[in-house]
Amino acid sequence: MKKVVDHITEMLEANNLTFIDKPILIGGMSMEYYGIRKAGADIDLIVTDEDYQVLAHKYPNKRKDLYGDLGMVIGEFEIWRSIAHLDYNFFKKDAIEEENILIVSIDRLLWTRVCAMEVEKYRNDLELLKEYYYNHYTNPKYHQEALLHEKSYLKMNGTVLGGKYDDL
Template sequence: MNEVITRFQESLCKSKLNFSIKPILIGGMAMEYYGIRKSGADIDLIITDEDYKDLAKQNPEKQKDLFGDLGLVIDKFEIWRSIAHLDYDFYKKDAIEEDQALIISIDRLLWSRVCAMEVEKYRNDLMLLKDYYYKNYTNQKFHEEARLHEKSYEKIKGAIFGGKYED
């Protein structure tokens, strides 16, 4: 089992939090799940509106409103019903199913960082996600072709017209 999932499940068990529908693991732990960077101390989740309402009723003093995104801070968990007003149904698309949670898809993780790119931490995450995409999805044949003309790209600032390379 993935070490991130093990840590998440241990924390969830200690917290005694219950959800009617599996929460979606987002944020730093999702970044670590994909091998992009280590997570911080908190655990970020998206939950259904129904689960949010139940938890908010039980923990009214732990509610948090971030520009209309409602959440709860309970122990090490930051639990949200939306990010950028996009809800559970948006973030569950293509999520990876684990025993006690879904893991946000890499594409939705990217989107969650785009929504918060005004914050330096999330801009940095965007650069890490860009590197992840290049590392995992670059067409290697095209990449090798481009490497043949790196000197030309540097001289002309990237755009070569008519196949006139200056290698």
């Protein structure tokens, strides 16, 4: 986590990027922050419309429009004012606050992958996120209980009616 935050802080300084409101880290780098997978080379951020307008004025040739989602490509950063037309306020909910940035919540990170699931890379990320949820939120007591009847579930296509297990 700290390594990711330090890297982003270093890259923001190297690119002389400042914001009125803390940008929100999304994308692969946020997946690395949560320990789900290594990030690629780019750093994806969501910013307020006010911050986007300042950047668009300062870097008019760096603007990018992806189906109406407006962004900027500056160095290794892709800086967006929306993803799937969902804005900063949507992604800010439950974000983790770090010194210079916010980290998208795991639930909102999942949403970014759902919005783009037709792309194989993001479908793969959905599998990794599913695994993350199971590893972090599964009730261990319930899981152990289910393992006792694994043979029955396999024989009966997962459903046992009336408590009649066939675990032999």
